[in-house]
Amino acid sequence: MLPTNDPQLTSFIEIQDQSHFPIQNLPYGVAQPVDGGPSFICTAIGEFVVNLAELENRGFFDGPELQEVTVFQEQRLNSFVALGPAAWTEARSKISHLLRSDTATLRDNHELREEVLIPMREVTMKLPVDVGDYTDFYSSEQHATNVGSMFRDPENALKPNWKHLPVGYHGRASSIVVSGTDIHRPQGQILPPDSDDTPVFGASKLCDFELEMGFLTGPGNEIGQPIPIEQAQEHIFGMVLVNDWSARDIQKWEYQPLGPFLAKNWATSISPWIVTLDALEPFRIAGPRQNPEPLPYLQSRGKWTFDIDLEVHLQAPDMAESHQICKSNAKNLYWNICQQLAHQTITGCNVRPGDLYASGTISGSDPDSYGSMLELSWKGEKPLKFPNGEERTFLQDGDRITMTAYADTEDYRIGFGEVTGKILPARDIAMS
């Protein structure tokens, strides 16, 4: 049997050139019919979603790992990701086999196809997992250097700890939303530029996106028992694309000494599709040389950096189309996902199935690879100019930000779809 990544594999479903969803991808998500009805766990192939709950109902997942569970009947993927690598491999093999050109089971069964293959335009994608805890790392050296240069000292932009450990902080899990969710501009305390430490209340004027990737844990660990770095991959199910919306003016006033809080708790958008580590295997490359050498618990063997292209597009209400404003790549990360998970748990912190770990903003060395408006406009000093004459330093009401991520072989593209959201005007808040 051909491996599920084999470039020669083809599906009986037509795959458009540059489709994100060839048979080698098979990401996981949760869809709901646009005309109502319950959500269901699915994968994507070409322009279709495949109803895995229905396939499970019909007994197709009959291998040793999956035959006695009903994980695809749920509304979220947490129970499935909790099962671990053997079950993930079994599910992927089964789905791949069913979708192959040379497998008749689904291809030739009209009634079954009607039931399980649903055009993407007929569904709305939902949050794929319930996220228990959300960590946001800060793992792009260029991003940390840019921010450190702007707000602290260009000569000492990186703090002394930065190259010794993957700096991160705990984010807000409740406000993680799926792509397509529009977001009201947040309000809060802001220090006016000319103020002597007296803040005012108002809508954030410095709304921003942050281009990030994130991974999701499968099986967790017991509290008190760290996950050794060489076992990290057994605990990582897959990856999503992340937009960590940020309010820079709120952040600047609030963040000392305990870090970002309200500036980032109003929304974090993720792609509806979780792309598995299996699908991403062809795109693993060696990471940057790490100097100083990390402590042993952070020494990563094997290739755990990903060569995944990343794009950010902006479309304002008066623009006929969206415009690419950033082109970056996941390889612009200094710390890899195994290092991040080993670090997260080294104190004994327990992780759970469905927890999210975002990379931090992924900026490259070219100014057009910077992953936030803060950096692209260099804190507002260099506005972005658009063909219709508009300029942007930070996001305006009505601006839509769409991110996408994909990785190419000679034969196929593995994609994350997109994560998109629009900034809505600040709400009227009744203040007594």
Next chain:
Amino acid sequence: MLPTNDPQLTSFIEIQDQSHFPIQNLPYGVAQPVDGGPSFICTAIGEFVVNLAELENRGFFDGPELQEVTVFQEQRLNSFVALGPAAWTEARSKISHLLRSDTATLRDNHELREEVLIPMREVTMKLPVDVGDYTDFYSSEQHATNVGSMFRDPENALKPNWKHLPVGYHGRASSIVVSGTDIHRPQGQILPPDSDDTPVFGASKLCDFELEMGFLTGPGNEIGQPIPIEQAQEHIFGMVLVNDWSARDIQKWEYQPLGPFLAKNWATSISPWIVTLDALEPFRIAGPRQNPEPLPYLQSRGKWTFDIDLEVHLQAPDMAESHQICKSNAKNLYWNICQQLAHQTITGCNVRPGDLYASGTISGSDPDSYGSMLELSWKGEKPLKFPNGEERTFLQDGDRITMTAYADTEDYRIGFGEVTGKILPARDIAMS
């Protein structure tokens, strides 16, 4: 009918002098029989827990808010706290009525008493809620001043934002554990005192507790829709006692620029009992005068500071008994719970039933009221001395920390029970 806080109310269950659980308290928790069997939601009265699942089964919760739900059949209190104030009041009234001296229903029904009244020694208390998100504030002025003086500048100990907003950060929800859970000393990166920014790996030498109170939200809000401060109390179910275990050496090296991360993610212990705002109503007092006046969204009306005594006790393996090392009070908080919740949500951040918001370390002005070893020993410069000759700057292996909280009227005491935990030696971690 007498109000549920009336000092004249008595129960047919004997209440010892200074018991934390008179009929005026009626906190909520989750218990499991020590000889096995499923957990059940309960309240406490004297030396007994009262099985609310069994009372619900038998139809005692027959009022308009509770008759059509089965919230007490669950393993956690999240569904009950989600119902809101009308249901909370109804449940409290019903339980209070059933436990009164002059109500025969339970008092005189031997079979029912056997079923629903279980001696506390026959149960183990479990985590009362699944905590979705955990916020840790920093709301004691003395604590923030102490820490700022030690690590930054005694002349400018408080950051400029501190009196304008309740500084806080997002903590780790997965590692919240119930009282009685012992905790392995964490390991991680530590900067040796004489190092030029080269950390070493090892067990934390500066393990600490933090004496905190926390509140739990009931009904949440929609994302994008802040909770106005005057409505905050309708979203707050009750309070718990919190020990936010901390590793000061890990914290010092990692925390810039994004705040505490691993230093606090290894465990946070909470009391098993959630004391409701109804039970705490007699102990609400006016808070400190706030100068500068907060922005309107943080202007709190009514008395929302609590006069609750707090104690911390330490017992080392070689001590015959535990020794009180701190005596503080919840009134040593500058920001109150309504201000904290209004701030948490002002950007539109959504909260959910069972989310936890801790106060930050509660230190008073007297040195023996400081709520952490860091402050009590003034970063190790003033060791605590114990009757058996031992000294402590930070916690040693085998040290047990027990916190308790209670508030007295002339007639009764409302208590939180305790939150206790022991520091176990660091685990052997297999490093490749």
